[in-house]
Amino acid sequence: MKLVEAIIRPEKLEPLKDSFLKADIKGMNVRQILGCGNQHGWIAHNRGSSVMMNMLPKIEIKIVVADDKVEDTVKLIIDTVRTGEIGDGKIFVKPVEECIRIRTGERGDDAL
Amino acid sequence: MKLVEAIIRPEKLEPLKDSFLKADIKGMNVRQILGCGNQHGWIAHNRGSSVMMNMLPKIEIKIVVADDKVEDTVKLIIDTVRTGEIGDGKIFVKPVEECIRIRTGERGDDAL
Amino acid sequence: MKLVEAIIRPEKLEPLKDSFLKADIKGMNVRQILGCGNQHGWIAHNRGSSVMMNMLPKIEIKIVVADDKVEDTVKLIIDTVRTGEIGDGKIFVKPVEECIRIRTGERGDDAL
Ligand SMILES: Nc1ncnc2c1ncn2[C@@H]1O[C@H](COP(=O)(O)OP(=O)(O)OP(=O)(O)O)[C@@H](O)[C@H]1O
Ligand SMILES: Nc1ncnc2c1ncn2[C@@H]1O[C@H](COP(=O)(O)OP(=O)(O)OP(=O)(O)O)[C@@H](O)[C@H]1O
Ligand SMILES: Nc1ncnc2c1ncn2[C@@H]1O[C@H](COP(=O)(O)OP(=O)(O)OP(=O)(O)O)[C@@H](O)[C@H]1O
Ligand SMILES: [Mg+2]
Ligand SMILES: [Mg+2]
Ligand SMILES: [Mg+2]
Numbered sequence: 029m030k031l032v033e034a035i036i037r038p039e040k041l042e043p044l045k046d047s048f049l050k051a052d053i054k055g056m057n058v059r060q061i062l063g064c065g066n067q068h069g070w071i072a073h074n075r076g077s078s079v080m081m082n083m084l085p086k087i088e089i090k091i092v093v094a095d096d097k098v099e100d101t102v103k104l105i106i107d108t109v110r111t112g113e114i115g116d117g118k119i120f121v122k123p124v125e126e127c128i129r130i131r132t133g134e135r136g137d138d139a140l
Numbered sequence: 141m142k143l144v145e146a147i148i149r150p151e152k153l154e155p156l157k158d159s160f161l162k163a164d165i166k167g168m169n170v171r172q173i174l175g176c177g178n179q180h181g182w183i184a185h186n187r188g189s190s191v192m193m194n195m196l197p198k199i200e201i202k203i204v205v206a207d208d209k210v211e212d213t214v215k216l217i218i219d220t221v222r223t224g225e226i227g228d229g230k231i232f233v234k235p236v237e238e239c240i241r242i243r244t245g246e247r248g249d250d251a252l
Numbered sequence: 253m254k255l256v257e258a259i260i261r262p263e264k265l266e267p268l269k270d271s272f273l274k275a276d277i278k279g280m281n282v283r284q285i286l287g288c289g290n291q292h293g294w295i296a297h298n299r300g301s302s303v304m305m306n307m308l309p310k311i312e313i314k315i316v317v318a319d320d321k322v323e324d325t326v327k328l329i330i331d332t333v334r335t336g337e338i339g340d341g342k343i344f345v346k347p348v349e350e351c352i353r354i355r356t357g358e359r360g361d362d363a364l
Binding site: 143157161166167168169170171204234235236237238239240241242243245251 | 254258259260283284285286287288289290291292307310312326329330333334335336337338339340341342343344345346347
């Protein structure tokens, strides 16, 4: 199992939920974060001396999928949220060793 | 070390904190998320055409434990939060390579 | 690639952003959590019988870096946020298998 974690523009959450629904991807979770990437968010030069990093609001969406679903999930996310402008976001893939459905005690891919 | 991450019903947080206290599990962190599972949260059929995925509020609780504590921690969570109804939640186990206590510089299981 | 995840005192976020800016560390994300460590946050003894675990507000900052940047990043965090008092926080290091910049499709360390 892998965790596919996408950090996206807030306005792309609804389109992405739609894409997941159509692709019958069911389990996911979502939270708000603040972040910056290569552009340091936005750097304020105040009287030429003080600099500050600016954090922009983003949405983080996490989906744990079977190993053989990772690339399709990544492609679906990119196809749905990409605008081509700076700040489109990042996808991270992380290992997950076990998943348990609390109601039934099922484990592994069956529990996803 | 492993991260045991449980996504539970909000009303189960206080009972779970109690269980952890009794089991002398000390380090943990908690946050609010929105999520959906197999039932797509709740799908609204509007005039028979539009569908929407609904995200329900959940609590995510994270506990980093030594490898040999994983199964006991999972069992404690299930025993405390399981109702047998749909939406009881999920547990994910993920690898953690290092832990550092910032105050002392301790590393590994000693730093948990 | 590794995820360096630091849980710190809220008042240390601005100094840490400054340190990252000076070290030219660019990508990161931040969120608010509640947590407790070895001291169980704070335990309330009420009439000698009821006990409760108290969760303190903390900031979680996540930075995905190339493998050879992990130790420098950890050191920078410790040097910036350590006070020597209880509650200074924790750093967790976790594996990340892939990173994708959504705008360009770049992968791996180039996408960080
Ligand atoms: N190395 C990183 N570690 C952790 N989070 C990151 C990292 N890089 C980016 N992020 C998160 O992803 C969000 C979006 O990043 P962003 O799309 O600006 O990436 P970028 O590398 O700057 O690409 P672009 O040049 O297209 O803007 C950031 O706001 C931050 O939350
Ligand atoms: N595959 C997944 N990836 C990420 N998060 C998930 C996944 N599946 C479930 N979750 C999270 O767990 C929460 C609870 O899920 P839920 O208990 O409804 O799981 P389920 O598989 O639908 O089981 P049940 O049939 O018992 O309802 C969701 O709201 C979501 O936050
Ligand atoms: N084992 C753990 N698993 C998950 N989160 C943890 C763990 N231990 C600590 N944390 C998180 O780190 C935060 C800070 O912990 P804290 O600095 O109090 O650690 P500590 O081990 O008690 O060290 P100290 O003795 O210096 O206080 C907690 O509020 C919690 O969010
Ligand atoms: Mg950017
Ligand atoms: Mg469900
Ligand atoms: Mg402590």
